Amino acid sequence: MxxxxxxxxxxxxxxxxxxxxxxxxxxxxxxxxxxxxxxxxxxxxxxTPQPIKDACIAALEAGKVTYTPASGAPELRKLLAAKFQKENGIRCAWDEIVVAPGAKYSCFTAIAALCGPGDEVIIPAPYWLSYPEMVTAVGAKVVEIPTRMENNYELDPADLEAAITENTRLLILNTPSNPTGAVYRRETLEKIAEIAVRRNIMILADEIYEKLTYDADKPHVSIASLSDEVNEHVVTVNGFSKTYAMTGWRLGYLRAPRWLARRIIAFQSHTTSNPTTFAQYGAIAALEGKADxxxxxxxxxxxxxxxxxxxxxxxxxxxxxxxxxxxxxxxxxxxxxxxxxxxxxxxxxxxxxxxxxxxxxxxxxxxxxxxxxxxxxxxxxxxxxxxxxxxxxxx
Missing domain, CATH: 3.90.1150.10 (Aspartate Aminotransferase, domain 1)
Known part of the structure; x- marks a missing residue:
């Protein structure tokens, strides 16, 4: 038995x-x-700001309660593509955007679509505690790289270079960071990006705290914005939870190279069907600037x-x-x-x-x-x- x-x-x-x-x-x-x-x-x-709640309520009253595509409502995806280009300097098309029930799920779908047994995923420590569990969940191996307080907890590019093997598939990078509060400098990101492109590994850039930065000399920089070549090696993840106080709404999103976005959409179609429909209309109001x-x-x-x-x-x-x-x-x-x-x-x-x-x-x-x-x-x-x-x- x-x-x-x-x-x-x-x-x-x-x-x-x-x-x-x-x-x-x-x-x-x-x-x-x-x-x-x-x-x-x-x-x-x-x-959650009232204009966002009002838009969700209006969507409910208008009968916006049926399925959207697994990747999210097209009008929301188009606004997100425009947001990435205008605010982050990331070149993308709307069919490279995938909306999900939370940025956490966006991280997981990207890892699941990229990694499996035999693959290695590099995670700088300290890290958000869910990253290693997600990697373990798909059968891949976690490779931790310690960072140092005296270096503002930024990943040392030399340590990254030394940790990459023929099995390395992905680097997870979180800036602004949970739990350190560190914001990576552009020069550090440029060195990391050069290594990723040269060694042909992907980067999962978790930017959920992008708008919560406090120092003029430490602005948020999206690593995917550094060049088109770098962008093709990056999955940029974000969401509405932290910026708009929408944690319970469960809405996240990512931009990935088209070949990978298609994989992620297929995976999501079999696991969640689609993000909650009426919540997406609250997100549209947020992107339209109604809660700025x-x-x-x-x-x-x-x-x-x-x-x-x-x-x-x-x-x-x-x-x-x-x-x-x-x-x-x-x-x-x-x-x-x-x-x-x-x-x-x-x-x-x-x-x-x-x-x-x-x-x-x-x-x-x-x-x-x-x-x-x-x-x-x-x-x-x-x-x-x-x-x-x-x-x-x-x-």
Whole structure:
């Protein structure tokens, strides 16, 4: 008789998300009446702008409730192609655009359409914890390259060159970065792009935080914009979740070379059919600029919070961090306290009722992630609790 519990499919050994686990633990404690302060959330604490919601409501009332093509509504794809060309400098046609139920799914479909057993995927660490799980899910091998705080957590091109083998299929690049908050410099991207073209590997450029950058001297640069030749080696992924506070809407998208876009569309047609139809009309309103005022306000608020959280946390003895240039995360090195990141966060939650994310699952043991997608009051409260904990357990 078959032993079904010992099945060996590619996806049977995936690990649950550590971020969701500790977030659930903090929520449960709060429901039990504990005074929990959370710095876990990887989503804006703003509501979706009203013009976007109005467009979705209007689409529902107009009966926009049937299937669209698997790759998304043509009018949305055309707007996205125009967006890539105007805002990112990426040359593309609308049939190279694939809309998906979330940028996370866009990342996965690109990996699944490109990689399989025997292939290697390079991931700079620290990384978003889902990347390695996606690679594992398709049977490919993860190759981690550590990055350094003193280098702003940017991938060293020399390290990339040394890691590439005949089996290397893909490099995953995330800028602005979760969890480091780093924004890659153009000169670094140019060196990485030259290597990718010369060694003939693809790049998955996850740019979900592209509009959440805060320093004039560290603007976001899309690696696919560097040249047409580079663009043919890049899958550019983005979405509406972070920029427009639409995390629950589940809308992401990508641009890929036409040959690869066709593969991804075929894969998506057999797994999701199409992104939610009426939600796509909210996305159209966003791309038409109807929520630009709200987006600017959110970015300005995140910039103020970035300054505040960095000022408060960097002053805590034993904690090291860089000033993030984008996204809404602060990565903190707490290795001086002699605990694993998981032990540190568990004790921090138990003793100070402060929830933070342990980064052992992010390829960054000894570090924790704090999200400043929360109020100034919450940031000050969290900094006070972390300071008290560190002073109690410091050398």
């Amino acid at each position: 078959n032993d079904l519990k010992n099945a060996s499919g590619f996806m049977c050994h995936l690990h649950p998300s550590a971020t969701l686990a500790i977030t659930a633990m903090a929520k449960e404690m709060k429901e039990q009446g504990h005074d929990v302060c959370s710095m876990c959330a990887g989503e804006p604490d703003f509501d 005022k709200e987006v600017r306000h959110m970015c300005e608020e995140f910039a103020k919070r970035r300054d505040l959280v960095y000022e408060l946390i960097s002053a805590i003895p034993g904690v090291k961090c860089i000033r993030p240039q984008g996204a809404f995360y602060l990565l903190c090195d707490v290795s001086s306290f002699g605990m694993t990141s998981e032990e540190f966060c568990n004790r921090l939650l138990a003793e100070e009722k402060l929830a933070a994310i342990p980064c052992c699952s992010f390829g960054a043991e000894g570090q924790i992630r704090l999200s400043y997608a929360c109020s100034e009051e919450n940031i000050r409260d969290a900094a006070g609790r972390l300071d008290a904990f560190c002073r109690e357990h410091g050398n």
